[in-house]
Amino acid sequence: MNNKEYLNDFNLQRNNYIDQLKNGQNNILVAIRCRPLNQREIERSEYEAVRILDERVVVLIDPYYESNQNDVLRKNRNKEMQFAFDYAFDETISQTEIYEKTSKFLLDGVIEGFNATVFAYGATGAGKTYTMVGNPDNPGIMARTMNQLYYLIQENSNQNHFIVRVSYLEIYNENIKDLLSIEDKNLDLREDPSQGVVVAGITEIECSSTQEIMALLKVGNRNRTKEATEANEASSRSHAVLQVQVEIKQVEQGPQEEVKYAKLSMVDLAGSERAANTSNRGLRMIEGAKINQSLLCLGNCIQALSQIQEKKNSNLFVPYRGSKLTRLLKDSLGGNCRTVMIANVSPSVLTFEDTYNTLNYANRAKNIKTNVVRNILNVENHLNNYAQIIQNLRQENEQLKRQLSDKQAINLPPINQGSDYEQIQNESLNKLEKIIQKHFQLELDIQKSQQDVEFQIDKINGLIFQSLQDSTNDKDIVKDRIDSFKQNLKSLMQQKEDYTNKYISLIDKRNDLLTQIKQANLSLSNNNYIMSVYKQAQVQTESLEIQYREKKSDNQSKHKEQQVQFLQQQIKLRDGVINDWKNIIQDGKLKNKITYKNLKNIEDVADFARLNHSTIQNQSIIQNGSPVNTSLQHSPKRRVQSQISVHPKLYSAQKQKIGQYHLPTRKNQLSIQQASDTNLPDSHSVHSKSSKGNRQSQNNSPANFQPNNNLLKARQQQLYLQRNQKFLKQQEKKYFK
Numbered sequence: 200m201n202n203k204e205y206l207n208d209f210n211l212q213r214n215n216y217i218d219q220l221k222n223g224q225n226n227i228l229v230a231i232r233c234r235p236l237n238q239r240e241i242e243r244s245e246y247e248a249v250r251i252l253d254e255r256v257v258v259l260i261d262p263y264y265e266s267n268q269n270d271v272l273r274k275n276r277n278k279e280m281q282f283a284f285d286y287a288f289d290e291t292i293s294q295t296e297i298y299e300k301t302s303k304f305l306l307d308g309v310i311e312g313f314n315a316t317v318f319a320y321g322a323t324g325a326g327k328t329y330t331m332v333g334n335p336d337n338p339g340i341m342a343r344t345m346n347q348l349y350y351l352i353q354e355n356s357n358q359n360h361f362i363v364r365v366s367y368l369e370i371y372n373e374n375i376k377d378l379l380s381i382e383d384k385n386l387d388l389r390e391d392p393s394q395g396v397v398v399a400g401i402t403e404i405e406c407s408s409t410q411e412i413m414a415l416l417k418v419g420n421r422n423r424t425k426e427a428t429e430a431n432e433a434s435s436r437s438h439a440v441l442q443v444q445v446e447i448k449q450v451e452q453g454p455q456e457e458v459k460y461a462k463l464s465m466v467d468l469a470g471s472e473r474a475a476n477t478s479n480r481g482l483r484m485i486e487g488a489k490i491n492q493s494l495l496c497l498g499n500c501i502q503a504l505s506q507i508q509e510k511k512n513s514n515l516f517v518p519y520r521g522s523k524l525t526r527l528l529k530d531s532l533g534g535n536c537r538t539v540m541i542a543n544v545s546p547s548v549l550t551f552e553d554t555y556n557t558l559n560y561a562n563r564a565k566n567i568k569t570n571v572v573r574n575i576l577n578v579e580n581h582l583n584n585y586a587q588i589i590q591n592l593r594q595e596n597e598q599l600k601r602q603l604s605d606k607q608a609i610n611l612p613p614i615n616q617g618s619d620y621e622q623i624q625n626e627s628l629n630k631l632e633k634i635i636q637k638h639f640q641l642e643l644d645i646q647k648s649q650q651d652v653e654f655q656i657d658k659i660n661g662l663i664f665q666s667l668q669d670s671t672n673d674k675d676i677v678k679d680r681i682d683s684f685k686q687n688l689k690s691l692m693q694q695k696e697d698y699t700n701k702y703i704s705l706i707d708k709r710n711d712l713l714t715q716i717k718q719a720n721l722s723l724s725n726n727n728y729i730m731s732v733y734k735q736a737q738v739q740t741e742s743l744e745i746q747y748r749e750k751k752s753d754n755q756s757k758h759k760e761q762q763v764q765f766l767q768q769q770i771k772l773r774d775g776v777i778n779d780w781k782n783i784i785q786d787g788k789l790k791n792k793i794t795y796k797n798l799k800n801i802e803d804v805a806d807f808a809r810l811n812h813s814t815i816q817n818q819s820i821i822q823n824g825s826p827v828n829t830s831l832q833h834s835p836k837r838r839v840q841s842q843i844s845v846h847p848k849l850y851s852a853q854k855q856k857i858g859q860y861h862l863p864t865r866k867n868q869l870s871i872q873q874a875s876d877t878n879l880p881d882s883h884s885v886h887s888k889s890s891k892g893n894r895q896s897q898n899n900s901p902a903n904f905q906p907n908n909n910l911l912k913a914r915q916q917q918l919y920l921q922r923n924q925k926f927l928k929q930q931e932k933k934y935f936k
């Protein structure tokens with residue numbers, strides 16, 4: 200086959216593959232995009248380590264191949280590495296072309312009700328945002344896709360009605376933020392039986408043109424978390440997700456109305472550069488670890504989904520819960536969804552490692568559709584991999600040690616005879632090895648203590664939550680118990696902060712270690728050996744962190760479920776109370792009559808408000824992870840609005856009601872006495888306002904009155920009736936008209 204025939208054949212295969220994607224037989228298309236060298240790279244005379252051939256093959260040249268022949272971690276690499284993808288684009292590809300080749304075909308499925316996802320992957324500065332968002336002169340995939348969507352909607356408007364709703368959010372450090380809202384709060388994910396995964400409280404905007412979308416993107420991108428990195432002055436440190444919900448209804452509906460929904464997700468992922476990159480320090484490193492965790496989880500989900508598709512076994516586990524990103528995209532990956540991954544790389548020789556990692560990640564995604572016999576790579580396997588890596592590194596260490604001692608035995612002149620170069624080298628090596636081991640042991644110790652404290656905090660939060668629901672014990676006892684928990688919590692929070700600071704400063708010190716190694720001027724083999732010791736220790740620490748995060752996220756989901764159950768009970772109670780209340784008002788209006796039963800209902804309202812107060816306390820403690828002052832006197836309105844789903848008007852009405860519902864007051868009782876001309880029995884004599892006032896007045900609630908004659912009873916009823924009728928009328932006027 201000559202070159203031209205080969206190319207034609209390949210293009211044919213690719214078109215077939217895209218047809219299969221459209222038919223749902225395959226579900227992922229993987230493309231590579233290599234950007235041009237930028238001005239700074241050209242000025243620094245950096246050369247290109249990436250070559251693209253035939254819009255399909257990527258050749259990566261290892262610039263360190265010669266100098267690192269002995270590096271154990273590069274042992275299995277070649278100088279030139281080749282990867283093949285569905286598409287590989289060099290720097291000459293235009294924004295229009297890349298959109299047309301990779302994403303345009305998805306829209307036909309979307310208006311038929313199929314979900315679709317496009318995401319851009321790659322290290323910082325590789326061109327993800329340029330590919331997805333672009334700029335006003337050269338818009339990226341997001342705007343072009345929306346343009347085509349509106350075009351198709353117009354073309355199909357004779358058969359179908361379409362409603363398009365758009366939301367734009369970012370996931371930063373595992374927190375979800377609405378990019379279209381000025382409120383800076385974290386949002387929660389919920390699974391809705393009819394709508395699938397939804398972000399509670401997200402701004403959804405009905406859009407009808409590309410211009411509107413572009414305006415939204417502009418606003419959203421301004422709100423996105425950005426920092427300068429070495430490679431990109433305005434590096435996006437978060438995953439940005441533009442989600443478009445399309446509702447499709449037939450214009451001419453038959454007896455059974457058919458409504459289809461499709462979700463189109465376009466994701467500009469955060470940079471995949473290595474978390475342990477030596478120039479990443481402190482918080483940036485932790486941020487990087489979070490990004491890597493979610494990208495790893497995304498890879499695992501894609502892989503597991505492909506297994507399900509190929510083995511036709513829907514019972515296989517997909518680790519969606521491993522990160523917010525994958526939870527959000529749960530119904531936008533696999534299933535009836537078509538996925539396009541565009542892996543962006545820089546051609547610069549200096550970003551060789553990141554490019555290599557990106558190509559490997561993309562290659563893994565690509566293998567999904569061809570390699571049927573791969574194992575599912577879930578978190579557990581990932582941890583096993585770590586164990587294997589550590590084991591391999593240990594063996595290599597031993598081997599290197601042996602080589603060194605053999606070499607010394609053969610080459611070293613006796614100490615008293617020859618140069619002391621080798622002796623100095625040995626001493627430095629031993630010293631460095633001890634320093635590295637001591638450093639990482641310290642990291643491990645701090646990590647463990649930090650984890651212990653976090654588990655204790657979770658435990659205490661759970662106990663507070665339980666206590667708040669405790670209705671069997673005396674309120675004062677419960678309050679004392681909660682106060683002591685809060686005290687504990689406060690000191691644990693302080694400990695947690697101290698450990699976090701210590702951990703961050705230790706991570707910073709890793710750079711000092713690397714500088715020390717560099718400055719020791721070790722021979723090549725000694726340097727390799729010590730770097731291998733360093734990497735082994737680092738891998739061990741990171742694996743512990745992943746194990747812990749996994750365990751913690753499990754605990755958290757259990758805890759959240761408990762909370763949800765409790766809040767559901769409350770909502771039920773609230774609905775019951777609102778209903779009763781409406782009935783009371785209705786009764787008052789229609790029959791001009793209030794009964795004891797109704798008055799009992801008002802007590803329910805008061806109980807409910809008290810319960811809410813507990814919940815507010817509970818929510819504040821659980822959500823903030825630290826004790827806060829939650830007394831009702833301290834800005835209740837703001838807290839109620841932000842933390843509980845009770846309508847603020849209803850809440851303040853309830854609060855007002857508790858205030859009014861210490862019946863009977865001294866004044867009321869006196870007037871009852873005057874009205875009845877009869878002395879109340881001793882057991883009901885007037886109470887002075889004391890600290891026990893509230894409890895006493897509860898005992899005096901109307902249901903507990905025992906008047907000694909019918910006349911008194913009738914007059915009391917009459918008075919209650921008048922007063923409550925007035926009150927209920929006010930309420931009715933205020934909230935129900």
Ligand SMILES: Nc1ncnc2c1ncn2[C@@H]1O[C@H](COP(=O)(O)OP(=O)(O)OP(=O)(O)O)[C@@H](O)[C@H]1O
Nearest residue numbers: 234322323324325326327328329431434435469470
């Ligand atoms: N194909 C391209 N052609 C021309 N310029 C490009 C191309 N790709 C990226 N650039 C430029 O390179 C710079 C970095 O690109 P971009 O911000 O898209 O990177 P990124 O991968 O999103 O980085 P980060 O993860 O740090 O946000 C930008 O100035 C962008 O305009």
